[in-house]
Amino acid sequence: MEKYVIKGGTPLVGEVEIGGAKNAALAILAAATMSSETVYIDNMPDEADTNVMLQAMSSIGVLIERTGRHSVKINASQITNHTIENDYIKKIRASYYLIGALLGKYKTAQVVLPGGCNIGLRPIDQHIKGFTALGANVSIEHGMIDAKADKLVGNHIYLDVVSVGATINIMMAAVMAEGKTIIENAAKEPHVVDFANFLNSMGANIKGAGTDVIRIRGVERLHGTEYTIIPDQIEAGTFMVAAAATMGDVTVKNVIPKHLESISAKLVEMGCQVQESDDAVRVVATKRLQKTNVKTLPYPGFPTDMQPQITVALGLASGVSLVTESIFENRFKYVDELTRMGANIKVEGSTAIIDGIDKYTGADISAPDLRAGAALVIAGLTAEGFTTVEDIRYIERGYEEFDAKLRELGAQITKVDSDRELQKFKLRYA
């Protein structure tokens, strides 16, 4: 099994290019099946989750051509069926976007229930509520979601919780429905806005994305388009926090600084310098980080997908910090692993109480999920001695070339596949 081995203690210094947003890409790929014309997508991240989505689309007859590592040409004019059973797809959360896409265009979809990172219960009741409000019959049988409608008709839908997935899925079901749909209490994340922009570039009529209220007027068809996905807010944030935790100086390039403001603000409170330019953010840490409190919230609040990374950094800050997770109930599983590296963190309910230590010490740990995995790598980069991180398949779901990008910044990290390779690395950096 591949794992990362890290020799910690080197500050990250230099520049790193951020790729396209995974969580925008997953929704955009699914929605590309809603046009019978060719769709060209650029700045698509080459990660396990996006590749699984493409495989699932190809399993129902969507023609997919990789025109470059980060660009793809999609033509869904010859879809052969509307049932997605592909074994891999159930492992990714975003499989549920294929329900909204197929239901929206073909009025029928059968898709295996979504999996994804084990960070909490993750119900899909709000998605189902939206589909039903538009006129679909939705049932769950034998592990499959079955959604069907004679026709879809616009409606006024109030979401009980702010959900990225439900907002996007309902947009897909509504975009070709008869009449007008209003989604209230909609998610405002950058990838929700990017997704709406993508649909509008195919001829949809969606207004208000990025606010609490999204208004959609149904159109008869969606045409082909060429679209470039926005930069990944969370990949960028991860490198920003890695710079801070390692006492580094990193310029994170190809980003939208506005999307990173909640992260930048916390890093400033922790004593870092953060300089923004048009499409880059530079993070410099020259003195020990200071405590602060963080609460995860829907956008524009601090993202839950950055919670493990900031906790790792606060684990090294002077004083006691509180981190409260308000989106997912089971997102502190990595704290046990961090404790093995010397962290002094107690989790009470949805809050982690972090008493900062001087330094982590290297240990053999494993990634419990995607973002926690990246956070543990950051801990390893700061730690005294060697750290090995197992189960890196989780990290590879959402970070392209994570180890290579870190090496470019001076990190001593490599992916190994055998004990021999592990020993070789340790000898080299002993």
Ligand code: EPZ
């Ligand atoms: C998306 O998940 C992301 N995944 C997650 O990223 C991210 O953590 C999350 O949004 C929050 O930003 C994808 O985009 C593929 P939600 P999603 O629906 O859409 C509750 C990563 O690391 N809820 O916004 O599944 C839910 O339990 C991943 O990249 C309901 O109660 O999240 C949670 O408490 C992990 N009923 C809250 O809403 C529903 O029907 C927000 O979840 C739907 C959600």
